[in-house]
Amino acid sequence: MVSKGFAWECECGNIEYGSYPPEECSQCAAVDSFIKVPEDEIAEREEENVLAKRPLEEEDD
Numbered sequence: 001m002v003s004k005g006f007a008w009e010c011e012c013g014n015i016e017y018g019s020y021p022p023e024e025c026s027q028c029a030a031v032d033s034f035i036k037v038p039e040d041e042i043a044e045r046e047e048e049n050v051l052a053k054r055p056l057e058e059e060d061d
């Protein structure tokens with residue numbers, strides 16, 4: 001079983017996964033701007049993503 005490590009969120013809202021926070025944000029280029037995201041909040045966000053994708057999948061004919 002492979003672990004993604006931790007989730008890190010930049011002040012701009014970008015989320016990266018890894019054992020350590022990225023040095024630089026790939027979205028806004030901020031340095032040392034990542035904070036660790038709690039695991040329960042990751043689960044909530046993943047649920048939101050699934051729900052958000054469903055209407056698009058239904059429209060894909």
Ligand SMILES: [Zn+2]
Nearest residue numbers: 010012025028
């Ligand atoms: Zn950022």
